[in-house]
Amino acid sequence: MLTDHGNQSVVTEFILIGFSGFPDLQVPLFVLFSIMYLAILAGNIIIVTTIRLESALHIPMYFFLSVLSSSEVCYTLTIIPNMLVNLLKEKPSISFLGCATQMFLFLGFGSTNCMLLTLMGYDRYVSICKPLHYAVLMNQRFCTKLVVFAATSVFLFSTLDTYFIFTLPFCGRNNIHHFFCDLAPLLELACGRNYFGEIIIFLLCILVIFCSFLLILLSYLLILNTILKIPTTDGKRKAFSTCASHIIVVVVHFGCASVIYLRPQSRYTLNEDTFISVTYTMVTPLLNPVVYSLRNKDVQIALKKYLGGRTCMQKV
Structure with a gap:
């Protein structure tokens, strides 16, 4: 919607046209994304609940995982419900204030996920490289402070x-070439430029994404150096297996994020960005519980304990 103020039209709402190129697929996409969203909610809630209930999982690695799963639930909540509603609407829209709120929450929780993955990498580094000091260095109070500091920042x-x-x-066009309010599409719509602001935005993206990834990479270089010194093959295998789940999630998460936020603005294309955005807004949050439940024996044991116990009670 556009409101006239003198000779200038001011945008009061935005039209989200991310899926407008697939009119015949909008209902099937609604069904598919609804199923995926329910799976995201169920998977992450099960992970959080299992970690809270199982005392054997009350260690830093699973504390960070439970916070990550909680953050993923909030992260998807800011985007997917509105996207599902808009798939069924003739005119998919979002208010100006709603768009600002969505961007604030999306960037906040998305960046929190980056920081949590960094903290999980640091946790793996301390666990493998400094095992004798692990209990002292990664105590509950310190881990909580790390999470609070990361989220606040x-x-x-x-x-x-x-x-x-x-x-x-925003004084004319109000069609966002995306299915939610993201940085690049909104910069495309603005009828004025704030070069200082754009530089700050780019630097903050580098700080959150690139620096987080570098810290994770540094952690794994140190981990690799330690693992190579382990004399037995079985010991090396066990050390690698404790990192495998985290590595998979990191590659997908940072791979998609870097493609979107660390490339020249001139490279922006609707169809490619829609596909990549679906990956990091839906596939990555679904990947976390799937990867950690399939590859982590401690989580598998806890899930069997509680889900299996409930099944037995229902049969009785």
């Missing part, structure tokens, strides 16, 4: 990004 970054975007003038 990235939500501050999210506030700055959202402020710089929504203080730009």
